Amino acid sequence: MEAVTAVPETPTLESPELFTNRELSWLQFNERVLELAEDDTMPLLERVKFCAIYASNQDEFIMVRVAGLHDQVDAGIDARGADGLSPSETLERIGERTSELGARHSRVWEEELRPALAEHGIRVIDCERCNPEELEAIDRIFAEQIFPVLTPLAVGPGRPFPYISNLSLSIAVWLRDPVSSTEIFARVKVPKEVLPRFVPLNGGDTFVPLEAIIARHLDELFPGMEILRHDYFRVTRDADFTVSDEADDLLRAVEDELRRRRFGEVVRLEVSSSMDPDMRDYLIEQLGVDEEQVIDVSGLLDLEDLWAIYDVEGYRELRDEPWTPITHPAFADDEHDGADIMSAMRASDVTPCSGNPHATMPCHHERSGSRFRAKPWSVTRARIRRTPIAQTLSSPCQTPVWTSSRRCSAIPTSAAVRITASSSRRRWSAASGFVPRSRIG
Numbered sequence: 001m002e003a004v005t006a007v008p009e010t011p012t013l014e015s016p017e018l019f020t021n022r023e024l025s026w027l028q029f030n031e032r033v034l035e036l037a038e039d040d041t042m043p044l045l046e047r048v049k050f051c052a053i054y055a056s057n058q059d060e061f062i063m064v065r066v067a068g069l070h071d072q073v074d075a076g077i078d079a080r081g082a083d084g085l086s087p088s089e090t091l092e093r094i095g096e097r098t099s100e101l102g103a104r105h106s107r108v109w110e111e112e113l114r115p116a117l118a119e120h121g122i123r124v125i126d127c128e129r130c131n132p133e134e135l136e137a138i139d140r141i142f143a144e145q146i147f148p149v150l151t152p153l154a155v156g157p158g159r160p161f162p163y164i165s166n167l168s169l170s171i172a173v174w175l176r177d178p179v180s181s182t183e184i185f186a187r188v189k190v191p192k193e194v195l196p197r198f199v200p201l202n203g204g205d206t207f208v209p210l211e212a213i214i215a216r217h218l219d220e221l222f223p224g225m226e227i228l229r230h231d232y233f234r235v236t237r238d239a240d241f242t243v244s245d246e247a248d249d250l251l252r253a254v255e256d257e258l259r260r261r262r263f264g265e266v267v268r269l270e271v272s273s274s275m276d277p278d279m280r281d282y283l284i285e286q287l288g289v290d291e292e293q294v295i296d297v298s299g300l301l302d303l304e305d306l307w308a309i310y311d312v313e314g315y316r317e318l319r320d321e322p323w324t325p326i327t328h329p330a331f332a333d334d335e336h337d338g339a340d341i342m343s344a345m346r347a348s349d350v351t352p353c354s355g356n357p358h359a360t361m362p363c364h365h366e367r368s369g370s371r372f373r374a375k376p377w378s379v380t381r382a383r384i385r386r387t388p389i390a391q392t393l394s395s396p397c398q399t400p401v402w403t404s405s406r407r408c409s410a411i412p413t414s415a416a417v418r419i420t421a422s423s424s425r426r427r428w429s430a431a432s433g434f435v436p437r438s439r440i441g
Helices: 022-039 044-073 085-117 134-151 210-216 251-259 277-287 303-308 341-347
Strands: 153-157 169-176 183-189 198-201 206-209 226-237 266-272 295-296 364-368 371-375 381-383 415-421 427-432
Touching: 022 044, 022 085, 044 085, 044 226, 044 266, 044 303, 085 295, 085 303, 134 198, 134 210, 134 251, 169 210, 169 277, 198 210, 198 303, 206 210, 226 277, 266 277
Parallel strands: 266 295
Antiparallel strands: 153 183, 169 183, 169 226, 198 206, 226 266, 364 371, 381 415, 415 427
16 A cells, blocks of 8 residues: 655745844844955955955844844734744844854955955064064054053942943953952053054054054053953944934934933943953843844954955055046037937937946936036935845846835845935935945045
8 A cells, every 4th residue: 555645735925934133134134244344356455345344244133133123022922024033032042143154254354355455465463472672662653542542441439331322443451450460451452543453563464453552551541550451353233213203302212312412321232252251241230231242253344344344545456446436428418519319319229227237327307498418416415324125135236227216116135225316306215235434535
């Protein structure tokens, strides 16, 4: 007698296995950014750029998306989407993926990009690898530029644990008083808001991390104290906020919310993987985070600052070849008169917004007599506009399709950029594979 094989049941349209979690899908998008940094067929400095973009993306994701999930967990809200995951389950999976991606991110910088840059003459080194002339320059820079802006803070009786601002990089220092043998904790903020994160030496081809220079001179910051150990950490806070459009004074409501955002709860603590366990436990206790919110980082923290390395002068061979977009022949300006766009459209099947990846957006339009004439674009504002579609779709090389509507007609991958012409009320939207927020005016 033949065995009867059971036919598997067809899942219904409401089955959770048919859906992908929104937050995990976003991590898949950022993984594609990381893959560009890992792609050894790309020019070296372009890979460095994508390394910085990945870090910037991840910071924003933690500050907004992950912070929102923590708020739901704290409020006891068990809101499950179509994927069937609760906020706590989503956080658990995010933690697993974030740790994996973070390890890849650190590895590609420390093991691939950093050595490859050194082979091409761009050195990013610690003080231990500097020669005597470079150390002399470092000591001079510290005395003249860095030391005056430092504010070391020690913790002790009458000196509570200091407030750690969002996305700030800090040096944790363990001190001992040689007289009383008392051990205390101190924090030194790395002032990369006012000084370059990577301090240039030798005409700008050698860079030393700012935190490494400060660590070399800790004895000058704590005279008479014994420096037992030090390491680096970074805090990310909840930056998600909501402003009601029914507020009496919308501007004041936004300003108040922005001030409160500065004091949001800590949602991530990044520490150097070499940090002493006692110091690590002390930071976890003082910042009030769970072990799941702590990320151990091998190598440099806050790699978003790699933009400074990407912006180094010269090295054209390590970048993508520059290119200039062309204007469609039908809309090219005549030597004596502007292009007659309407006549060109009547004569053939062309539009000013054809979306050709090799053609520039030809113009914005101004009325001149009875005809529209082509003028160069004057961009006065561009900003990222988040859309639900932009957070879920895949191809990072989607060709933009321009439309005259307020919505993007192409399928975007991560963000939509709105550009407004200075002398026109019409707004044009473009789908962009990715535009880093540090490069939006």
